[in-house]
Structure formats: C-alpha cells, structure tokens
Amino acid sequence: MSTTATSQPQPIAEDHHSLSAREERQVVLASTLGTLFEWYDFYIYGSLAVFMSSVLFPPNNPTAALLASLGALAAGFVIRPLGAIFFGYLGDLLGRKVTFLMTVVMMGGGTVLMGCIPSYESIGHLSWILLILLRLVQGLAVGGEYGGAVIYVSEHCVPKRRGLLTSWIQTTGSAGLMLCLFVILATQASMSAEAFRSWGWRVPFILSLVLLVISIYIRSKLHESPVFTRMKADRRLSKNPIRDTFLDWGSVRTMLIALFGVTAGMGATYFTGQFYVMIFLQQVVQIEQTLVYKMVIAGFLIGAPAYVFFGWISDRIGRKWVMIAGLLLAALCYRFLFGALLEAGNPGLVAAMKHSPVTIHASVDGDVCNARMSAALVGSHPDNKKACVLARKLLVSRGISFSYAAPVQGTDVAMTVGGTTIRGFDAAAYDSALTQAGYPSKADPMQVDVTRIVLILIFMTAMVAMVYGPVASYLVELFPPHIRYTSLSFPYHIGAGVVGGSLPFLATFLSISGGNVLTGLWYPVVVTSVTAVIGAQLLPNINKARDNKAS
Template sequence: MSETVPATQAEPTEREIRLVIAASSAGTIFEWYDFFIYGTLASLIGAAFFPSDNVTLQLLLVWAGFAVGFGFRPLGAVLFGYLGDRLGRKYTFLVTVTLMGIATAGVGLIPSAASIGIAAPAIVILLRVLQGLALGGEYGGAAIYVAEHAPAEKRGFYTSFIQASVVGGFVLSIIVVLTCRFFISPQDFAAWGWRMPFLLSIVLLFISLWMRLKLSESPVFKAMKEAGEMAKNPFVESFTYPGNKKRIFVALFGISGILTTIWYTAFFSGLSFLRGPMRLDEGVTEVIVLVAGLISMSFYILVGRWSDRVGRKKPIIIGAIATLVLLFPIFWGLGALSNPGLTASARDAPIVVIGTDCDYDPLASKQATECGRMLGDLTALGVSYTVDDTAQGPLAEQMASPIIIGDKIHSYAGLTDEMRKANVQGWLEEQGYDFARKIPSPANLIGIIALLCALGVLSALTYGSVAALLTEMFPPQIRYSSMSIPYHIGAGYLGGFLPLIAGYIVATTGNAYAGLWYTWVIVAFGLLVAWWGIPNGPPRDFEPDA
C-alpha cells in the first residue's frame, strides 16, 4: 500500500467548508438524538417494555437494552468502516443516518409488553441493534469527512463541531421531551405521549438526508480513488499496516475509553443521579441538564480550537487528571445542593441492616431472603445503607432481623411485601427522610448547573480534539476503519455499559456514589495509556513512522 496520497484536488472554499460542517453536524445531532432519546425516556420505556415488580430490575433492563445498542457499535464500525474506505465517506454516512432514523421511529410504533408480551422487548432489542450498527458508522464518517475538508491549522476547530453535536443530540432529546410534556398531560404522556419523540425521527431523517445530499465526496478520498491507492481490505489492513496495532490500542484505551466514560458520567449519570437518588422534580431535572448541556457545547469548540495551538495531547491529559481529582467532589456537591434534606438525613440517621444471608441481587425479580428483600426496598427508595451480616451480639439476639435507622431499631422479620415497603418508608420518614420530589432554591439551581458545567468542561477537554486526533493518527487509505473500530469498541463497551454497570454497583452497595468508581478506574488506566501513546508536539498530518 502506498503511504502517501496525492493532493490533486482543489482546496474547498470557505462556503463549501461551512456547508460541510453544518450538514455533518446537523446529521450527527439528529443521529445522536435518535440514540439518546431511549436513555432520556428510560423510566417510561421500562414501564412499557420491561415491566417488573422489582423497580430496580426494570430500570436495569432498560439500561441493558441501552447497552445492547452500544455493544453492536463495533460491528457497525467494521461494516461501515469497510464501506467508507472502499465506496466513500459521503454515501456511507447517508446509509447510517437512514438506518438510524428508521430504527428509532420503529421504537415509537411497538405495542407495549401488556399487549404483545415478550415480543415487545424482543423487538426493542432488535431495533437497538440496528441503531448500534448505524451509530458505528456515523461518527467516523462525519469526523473524517469534516477533517479531510479542513485546513491543517484549523482541523481541531472545525472537527470540534462534531463533538459538540454529540452533546447537541442529547440536548435535542431533552428539548423534545420537555416540549411534549408541555403539550401533553402527565397521564397521557406516560400512556402514549412518550412515543412522539421517537416518531419525530422520521422528520429529522428527511432533513438530514436533504442536507447531506448537497455534499460532495471528501477531497482526500477523491485523490486516493484517482491515484488508485484504495485499500483492498480496510479491516485486515487496519491490523497489518505498520504501527497500527499500537495506534488502535492507544485510540481504544487512551482516547475512547477516557472520553466516553467521562461523557456518559457527565450527562447520563448526572441526569439519573438527580432524578433518581436525589429525587428532583423530573421536569426541573430535564431543564437543568438542558441548560448545562447548551452551555457545555461551547466548551468542545473552545478545546478544539485550543488544540490547534497546543497539540491534541495536552487537553486530554489535563482533562483526565482533573477528572480523577474532581469527579467525586462534583457529585458530592450535586447531592448536597439538589436535596440538602436527604443528604442531612443520610448523615444524621444512617441506615444499618442486620441479617444473615443478606445478599441483594438487582437482577432477580424476587429476592431469596428477608434481608435481601429489605435491601431491595431501600434501593428502590434510593437511600444509602450499610449491611452487617454477622448476626452476632446482643442486638441480633434481642430482635429478629433488625434494621437500625438513626437511633431507632425496627424488625423487618415476617412482614409481607406490601407491609414491609410501607413500613420501611414510614420508618425512614419518622427519622426525617423526605421522599417527595424536590425543586431546589434558585441559588442551589445555579450551583447545580455550575457543577454540571464543570463535568461538561472535563468532557470537552477529553473529547473536543478527538476527531482531529484520530484522523491524524491513521493512514487515509484505511482511516475510516482504523479509527472507527477502536472508537466504537471503547464507546460501545466501556461507555455504553456504564449506566448498567454503575447502576448495578449502586444497587449492590447501597451507595449512590459507588458507581463513579467505574469511571474513575477506566480514566486512570486510560490516562497511563494516553501519556504513553498519544503523539507529542503540534498537530500534524499522518506520518507513517509516527
């Protein structure tokens, strides 16, 4: 394979570049909207397609469906990466956006599990698979397409709009949900209104196709085609090209692993944390995250432009180190500001559950032991607890199956499910726990938005320059495949499974903050890889011996 590509094509004009950025960014926004609307409406999707008496299990099943889509992203990267390197950048991401739009609209048409039984979740999973395949081809195509049009000195700035567009898809999903909630009553929205954001995908699909059909092929791809320097098998050559195995390893763990876990922690974990354990009003939570997301979009563009001056490595290293230092304090701050009363109750009246065989399985529809059922009730209420399963000492001898809440001792032995759930909540409320949905004070709302924006900064530092970096790391002939495969393995498995894994950790530990350790460990390992493997110095085009 030749190592250079002749630059026989004329440089794109400023007008052409603006069209390229606008069309690619809009398509990316719409495609990520399609993917994120599932997560934004997680609780309603759970009730419609994954009903269970175990509320925690119901939500975990939704996140499992979310993860399935991510799990198929690497396969989509292989398939569409091959097509993108063989047939062209433009037509490949036309196919991906079409597939995504059709699959997303389909979710809005599926009858509920109450109507068609297990077929409902099965169809949902199938459509999530199609979405994952489509998304596996979308990011690489859009990022490369913009990067190959951009002048070298502005590549980070121009491609940063693609990164900002990913946040834009999340923001758009919240805007659409809020709009639907405004025009549809809460009862009707829960019954059928939640389907409207999915059906809107058809409209977004036509807009995206109209914009992208106006585009011409990438000048780099045109030059390769004219010179006869196309890869024969981009997938195979991605692993045989000299030095590419190292680049793929670095792209997977040192770039994708860092950015994707921080991104999903900042936006999805932040959203779930506020409206879950912190019990904020759902509408208020969505507005808070919307405002923070809109502000955060600008950070990606600023970081992309900054990387054109200082190189791609520095922002990523700074962002990863800052995440390790600030992640837990930011979430502690969110907890203190969003529901001060609940935070104070957890401090002043800690919960200790005592019992033998005190294991809680979030994936079981019914727990095997009384103690496990008690932990399930506490988890469903979103409160933190500790477990003493030694069952030794005077307390265990005096009372069967005791639970200690502050300075009060209660027994949960022999209670039916209904009695136990009602009693547990009553016991907690006696000790000051308040389970009503909260609307924080204006000052606290500003503080919450500021902390979410801080998470947005961490995400922007590790993501804003990535499209340019990955484009520059790999040879043009196999670029679509080489960057898409590690990116989507990292985003698909390390990031896509984050809500499920973090939710499982929280459910099994009884600590609302414990799931953050998953992000912390992935970022810590990724930082070492990034420090070792990301090229130093100013940005530069691909160099075979780099």
C-alpha cells in the same frame, strides 16, 4: 504515524486546499446537522428509559425493569464496534458519503419503529425483544456514523483548522441529547402526566421521522471527500480495509494505544458528565424530572462553547496534553462533584443520612444478600425475590446510602433507622420508618439549589470538552487515509460504546451492590485514571509538523 501504523504502502498526501471558506462552512454545517439528528435518535431512548421500563418490560419488579431498560441501552452501545468494522469497511471501500447516508436511514428508521412497539401487556416478552433488536440496529448505525462525519470534515479542511472544525461535530452528541430533552419537555407540556406515561412518551420517537427526512436531504447534497476521490482516481484505495487494519501489527498497535490511551477514558468521561448525571439527579437526588431536564439543558448550553474552545486550543498547542488534563481532572473531581450535586439538590436527604444512618443487617458474604448481575437484567430472576436484595433496591431507589451489620438472628434481613429495627422486608414498614426518621420521599423543589447545580453541570461539560473536543481531529491524524474509516471507528466505539455506554447500568448496579449511592462513580474514576496514565506514556503528541505530511 502513518509510516509506522501499518505496513501498507505510504498513503498519498492529502489535498486540503480545494474549498473556499464558504464551501468549508457548508461542509461543516451539513455534517454537523446530520450527526446531531442521529444523536437525537440514539439518546431519545435513554432519556425515556424510566417510562419505557414500565410499559415494555415485566411490571412485577420496577427496579429490575429499570435496570433491564438500562441494559438495553448498553446493548446498543456494546454493538457499536461491530458497526464500526462493517461501515468502516464500506467507508474505506465505497466512500464516505454513501456510508453515512446508510447509517442515518438505519438510525432514523429504528427510532420511529421504537415508538410503535406494542406494550408488554399486549404482546408479552416480544415487546422488550423488539426493543433490544431495534437498539442493536441503532448501535450498528452509530458505529458507522461518527467516523464518517469527522473524517468527511477533516478531509475537507486544512490541518491547522482541523481541531476547530471537527470540534463542531463533537458538540452534536450533547446537542442531540439537549434536543431530545427539549422535545420531551414540549410533549409533556402538551398533555397530562398520566397520558405521557401511558402513550405520550412515544411521540418524541415518532417525530424522529421529520428529522430523518431532513437528514437524508442534507446528506444527499454532499459531495464525496476530496481525499477519497483522489485515492480512488490514483487507485490507492485499500482492497480489503479489514485485512489491512486488523492483520497488520502496526495498525493494531496504534488502535490499542488509541483505545487504552484516550478513547476508553473519553467514553467514561462523556457518559458520566453528560448522561449518567441526568439519571443520578432523578433516581438518586430525587429531583422532579422536568426540573432536571431544564438544568441539564442550561448547563450544556452555557458550557457548549468549551468544545469549540478546546478544539481550537489543540490546533495551537497540540491535542495530547489537553485530553490527558481533562481525564485527570475528571478522575480527581467526579466523587466530589456528585456529592455536591446531592447536597445541592436534596439537603434534607443528606441531613437524614448524617443524623439517622440506615443499617442493613444481613450476611453479605453468603448467598442470602448477593444478587448476580443477571438478576438486574431479568425481572423474574430468583435473586430479585430475596428479601435482602429487595431491601437494598428500595433504599438505593430513594437515594439512601446504608451500611451493613451482623444479621439479626431468625431473619434473613433487617433494617435499622432512627433507633427502630424492622425484621424481614416490608416495603410499607420500611417507608414509614424512613419517613419518621426524616428521610424525604422526593427532593423539596424549594430547597433545590438550581444555580449551584447548573454551575456544576457547566464545569462537568468543560471537563468533557477537554477530552472530547480535540479527540476527533487527533484520531483522524493518527491513521492513514486508506484505512482511516475502519481504524478510527473501531477504538472510538470500543471506548464510547463498551466503556461509556455500559456506564449507566454498571454504576447503578454497583451502587445497589455496595450500599452507597456514590459507589458507582468508582467505575469512571478508575477508567479515567488508568487511561490518563497510559495515554501520558504512549500517545504520540501529534503536532502541526506531522500535519504537513500524509496523515
């Protein structure tokens, strides 16, 4: 691919045989631990979004505050491609090591400061403005982190072991999430629930200072990549990696194929099966948070070896079709799997929706029941005060799907459940009618089928691993060394950052708009389906013969 992906001179052959097995393990361990800590920093925000939304955002609309906090989560992802360009440029120009030392300092520092932001009650709108600014700093840092880590490992190892060794880095995203959940559970166990809601949620952020010190120490001990060192000695470095990447049609074409043929679907798959599922279990299935965290940790720990397995398999049979199979499996299974999670986690809610369906009487074609996406981000937006919008948000916040019917004359909205129709919007009256119709306010812990949920989470982890396990080595092999950091990072972070990172917000918004708690899943289903079709047609099937050339 390097002979067609860019019009630049053919890159030098890569020397992958300079390390002993012990040195190879040290490189993988150091890169993996540093990246794991950085993912912890990034995901701690999303894991505590529910708590932060009540402290750092206006309190007049809890649902809008939650959506706004998820929007801030998405902002950190959306800016990642800019970080990929900036740090990719530095990585191709100055070296791999110095670049991901910079990213870890930015990420860890941003996390610690996030735990120190004063509340909305103390400083008003400045609280969430500071939050978004720090999320943007984190997004820029992650944009440079991933590419540096996988390239550093890949450029130290022999091609026939590249999928296996880079797959360890692929586990760090989920492992970082599990680490932050463990820290949250430990913090919650050390104090009262009220103390955690008030100030205890800040502790996991501030504890990141310890991980920051460890990460800097680990990264400072690493040597520069042998491939970069050789290119520098031979004066074959790109003088302007951004120009050589984005102003050459061959390189741009390869990045577009990588984006629409694998990384967009990778982002949707990963954030559905490893992150949105956690929000779904809490907000829709209504399972108590501590139990959700424990089940998610169990599902990942049991399913984690799948990342290494599929990386290893890709070294033997090729990477393309392993990734395509994972995308197709995700597209086919997500709606069914999330429906199964709802049944296993809250059977009382499923039974109530079956026997006493809820109907909203409103004109969905006019402006009365429509809420623009901007309303989800701004708590004081006029759309958030519409009776119909408030009714929809209340129902979805309780995990209740509903259907629409013709409006009741003389009122903007009405709700019918269990033969009772309530005109207008009255939260207390709605809650009372729903309770009388058999709708539980929370999932009954005694009825939660923990075993079934964990098995589903393990299967989801395996599906993610089919795509995510081989993708790092595949992208490294797709681009030539002299522009590799820039050209690899950009499509990866468009897929993971823009497509995947916006998934929790968009899925929640779509479910509220559509009236069905599973409607939001159409987003990852469509993305993975389209990506699989494009990838099957256009992705090159790189093999070991290709690996023996300059990649």
